[in-house]
Amino acid sequence: MSLQGKRILLGVTGSIAAYKSAHLTRLLIKSGAEVQLIMSASALDFITPLTLTTLSKRPVYSDFFDKKSGEWNNHVELGLWADLFIVAPLSANTLAKFANGLCDNLLSATYLSARCPVMLAPAMDLDMYQHPAVRDNLRKAQSFGNILLDAESGELASGLVGQGRMMEPEHILMQIERFFHHKADFKGKKVMITLGPTQEAIDPVRFISNHSSGKMGLALANSFKSRGAEVYLISGPISIAIDSADFYLTQVKSASEMYQAAEAIHGSMDICVFAAAVADYAPAKIAEEKIKKDDSEMSIQLKKNVDIAFELGKIKKLGQIHVGFALETTNEEAYAKAKLDKKNFDMIVLNSATEKGAGFQHDTNSVRIFRPDGKSLDSGLVSKVQVAELILDEIKNIPVWI
The missing domain is CATH 3.40.50.1950 (Flavin prenyltransferase-like)
Incomplete structure (x- = not known):
């Protein structure tokens, strides 16, 4: 160029x-x-x-x-x-x-x-x-x-x-x-991005969560915005400040709240990026008061959370693009490809939790991108800003892109 x-x-x-x-x-x-x-x-x-x-x-x-x-x-x-x-x-x-x-x-x-x-x-x-x-x-x-x-x-x-x-x-x-x-190649497109972790309450002061920082999701949001898109963020609890003047921002805590927020706007979106690290399970019962350490051991019964990407994938419209993320530690490629098919994704981005400098908390990432047509792409270890630009470029190559 x-x-x-x-x-x-x-x-x-x-x-x-x-x-x-x-x-x-x-x-x-x-x-x-x-x-x-x-x-x-x-x-x-x-x-x-x-x-x-x-x-x-x-x-x-x-x-x-x-x-x-x-x-x-x-x-x-x-x-x-x-x-x-x-x-x-x-x-x-x-x-x-x-x-x-x-x-x-x-x-x-x-x-x-x-x-x-x-x-x-x-x-x-x-x-x-x-x-x-x-x-x-x-x-x-x-x-x-x-x-x-x-x-x-x-x-x-x-x-x-x-x-x-x-x-x-x-x-x-x-x-x-x-x-x-590429300054305005996403102009006129509405993009929904879920990002960050979810928190599943155990009692009024404790919760189950993960180490997601939201950095990858926010890098994607900034890239989409800089390239002309109208960006809707649904963010779990993160420490990074998000300027609500730049995005349509909805802040949530639990997986249930994130699903409700995503479902409410999903139908009007052109592109949906599921970058949030949503907790798979939540306590079956939330204690009304702080649980005291009376015993040497404690068991928490868990129930399965709603799979946001799976449920919305079932109602994906013709021409609508869904991009998923997978963070794995073993059989990484096989698990990612299985999710690609199961959740009706047009593209899935695989992170390795074992690779140094990649995954949660880091400013860098190393990803592999898979598509249903069998094509794949490795980013190598680069900044999350560069990964975001790479993902946007790959979205433009999806056949359903209009």
Whole structure:
């Protein structure tokens, strides 16, 4: 896909990953884009402006005032010029500035005045990336409408291995191409997504649940929204904040409540994604008061919960798409394919609970996608944002897509 005529503003901050900005610039230019670079002061310690000027064929800006030419670098004009502003790499320091509206350099001033969409590609060490302050700043930056290109996993500059590597330039280019060429390919479609866990009450203070964080479901929701869909979320209890201004949001606790909410809107949906980790069983009787630990052992009688995807699959309309998820630990492919047929799915996404870096709680995932026609696709270990885009692209390949 070509980026011919697209204007890309590329911000570079102080990170060892700054060297990748040269490769990214080259890829963008080769794809036909115009690239204007802005560097933070600390980025100058990692890569020279001369390198990036040569590749972009444009002067690189790093300060408000150009001492050589005597010209003022207008941050407002820079923000208005671009079709897309991407910061890669994004350091923890610059992220904090963006998240909190701090403006002490040309890069942050341009960010605050930019009217175009913004993509952020963070890069930092493993423990920095997982620090609560950084995670909070990332969530805050996303809540402003910025598109997060989540860090990838691998060997880091410190020698540690884990998530924190800036998304590879080839993957960033893919995201940019998707942004421009798939921007509204789901426009006019109504999408229902169930996400998160369910909680099945034992007594007023205890419940049965699982470790689902809702991250995969929310990544799907953001992807559908960015590509023009009208998104209806039915969310179990999760700790991630969901902006109700972006989605039609219904919050539930139990499997029964989730089924009722899904059934109520199912008939008007074009696409239904069953990403929630719904509890298979619930206590047969909920104690009215907190159960006391009187005995050394306690038994809880369980009853089977309603299978939401199965029940709605029986009433799926012609042309309506159902996408399921399966999390398995043994005989993974066989179980996933069985669910594909039993629940009348058009596509099922298999997660492995045993693969490192995949499944519940993680920001990364590794999935296998199966379809009734026998076709399958492996994602490899990538960010859940990338998995979401891959799933949307696969939905477009389903024969019933209208």
